[in-house]
Amino acid sequence: MKTNYALLLFAAIALLGSSCAFEEDNSVRTLTLDLPQTPDVYTTGTHLPTLGRVLFYDRKLSLNNSVACASCHKQTLAFADNVRFSEGFERKLTTRNSMPIQNILGRSHFDSLVVIDPMPGFFQNFLFWDGREHDLKTMVMKPIVNHVEMGFTDLSELETKLGRVPYYETLFEKAFGDRTITEERIALAISSFVQSISSQQTRFDRAAMNNEPLSALEQKGRSLFTTVYDCNSCHQVESPHGYLHAGVFANIGLEANYQDNGLGEVTKNSFDNGKFKIPSLRNVALTAPYMHDGRFETLDDVMEHYSHGIANHPNLDHRLKTEKGTPRVMEIPDSDKDAIIAFLHTLTDYQMITDKKFSDPFKVE
Numbered sequence: 001m002k003t004n005y006a007l008l009l010f011a012a013i014a015l016l017g018s019s020c021a022f023e024e025d026n027s028v029r030t031l032t033l034d035l036p037q038t039p040d041v042y043t044t045g046t047h048l049p050t051l052g053r054v055l056f057y058d059r060k061l062s063l064n065n066s067v068a069c070a071s072c073h074k075q076t077l078a079f080a081d082n083v084r085f086s087e088g089f090e091r092k093l094t095t096r097n098s099m100p101i102q103n104i105l106g107r108s109h110f111d112s113l114v115v116i117d118p119m120p121g122f123f124q125n126f127l128f129w130d131g132r133e134h135d136l137k138t139m140v141m142k143p144i145v146n147h148v149e150m151g152f153t154d155l156s157e158l159e160t161k162l163g164r165v166p167y168y169e170t171l172f173e174k175a176f177g178d179r180t181i182t183e184e185r186i187a188l189a190i191s192s193f194v195q196s197i198s199s200q201q202t203r204f205d206r207a208a209m210n211n212e213p214l215s216a217l218e219q220k221g222r223s224l225f226t227t228v229y230d231c232n233s234c235h236q237v238e239s240p241h242g243y244l245h246a247g248v249f250a251n252i253g254l255e256a257n258y259q260d261n262g263l264g265e266v267t268k269n270s271f272d273n274g275k276f277k278i279p280s281l282r283n284v285a286l287t288a289p290y291m292h293d294g295r296f297e298t299l300d301d302v303m304e305h306y307s308h309g310i311a312n313h314p315n316l317d318h319r320l321k322t323e324k325g326t327p328r329v330m331e332i333p334d335s336d337k338d339a340i341i342a343f344l345h346t347l348t349d350y351q352m353i354t355d356k357k358f359s360d361p362f363k364v365e
């Protein structure tokens with residue numbers, strides 16, 4: 001009996017100790033306002049995205065100052081995270097794998113303008129793995145009020161909190177002409193920063209401009225990807241966000257029965273069960289682990305799935321079925337897997353992941 005009490009006490013102290021250590025972040029993070037300016041994608045202005053960048057990296061956006069957007073969206077990883085599920089403000093885990101942020105063009109900045117879509121699907125109108133948000137400006141506020149991620153219940157508390165931070169006076173004044181902090185302005189600034197994160201400097205892009213040819217192995221991988229294994233029927237690597245004409249969602253047979261039904265949870269239509277957004281493969285070499293639940297640790301594991309791991313789910317996409325309607329078994333030889341993986345590495349944008357305009361403006365002391 002005695003030992004049990006001792007154990008309990010020990011556990012309680014350990015718990016207390018760990019949560020205190022997490023909530024009290026003693027590192028001092030300072031900000032100089034002499035920042036490399038982040039340009040807005042739609043205007044020549046820089047003050048709005050620069051404010052957004054500070055907000056993106058500021059842990060004050062979480063209830064206990066422990067987590068920033070950048071905690072789960074790391075620049076060196078194309079703004080994704082390298083763990084299966086990320087830790088939120090109370091160390092609880094997200095239920096899905098964090099996503100890279102790049103080439104997201106929201107429509108929201110055009111609300112007041114008359115715009116003609118340059119081409120269908122040009123704007124990224126489906127955000128998150130299940131596409132449940134359609135407007136970037138609304139979407140960027142969701143993590144702040146998420147009970148796992150950043151924990152605010154009332155955004156007016158955030159307005160008041162940021163109003164007490166001296167550097168925001170200057171930053172809001174520059175971005176909006178006065179110091180008033182509103183939820184709307186926070187959303188505009190963060191979404192302007194998020195939209196400014198663009199990736200166009202991969203070896204793949206340079207090869208497309210005929211500036212730098214791919215190696216023989218990469219070229220072989222590219223042609224296997226587009227022809228033999230037909231990956232490109234879903235992952236359209238040449239489009240900015242990866243699925244221009246492929247449709248947005250697909251079920252790739254990860255399970256015969258999904259625990260997380262993705263799009264199906266949103267539409268409540270069983271026909272959508274197990275469908276997830278077709279992810280962009282830009283920077284995919286940096287964004288392990290893979291899939292909505294980070295189940296695969298490496299690209300090799302992903303290739304194994306497509307090679308002979310596709311499960312027979314009733315909603316399995318037709319592009320991954322044989323003519324008889326059974327799951328395709330591609331039995332991809334190792335040499336082909338290696339070539340495809342070499343090709344996927346040409347989609348890495350080293351400029352974006354080191355660009356000062358997107359980097360952490362705070363200095364940790």
Ligand code: HEC
Pocket residue numbers: 056061067068069070071072073086087088089094095096097098099100101104126127128129130140141143144148149150190194
């Ligand atoms: C605790 C970790 C965590 C924090 C903090 C966080 N995110 Fe995320 N983010 C995620 C996860 C996980 C997903 C995927 C969620 C899903 O699909 O349900 C995601 C998805 C996104 C996406 C969708 C990308 C796409 O292509 O659809 C964007 C954009 C994004 N986050 C921006 C932000 C911004 C801006 C902040 C700060 C206000 C933020 N995130 C804070 C974990 C986090």
Ligand code: HEC
Pocket residue numbers: 225229230231232233234235249250251252254275276277278279280281284287289290291292293299302306317319320340
């Ligand atoms: C039917 C459409 C479709 C086809 C064909 C397809 N994929 Fe996918 N791919 C998806 C979807 C959807 C996901 C995300 C699934 C999930 O998380 O549940 C995905 C995920 C991935 C990922 C992980 C990306 C990440 O960020 O987690 C990689 C890598 C990948 N696919 C490579 C390939 C390769 C290589 C091929 C060809 C052998 C291929 N895909 C064929 C739709 C497709």
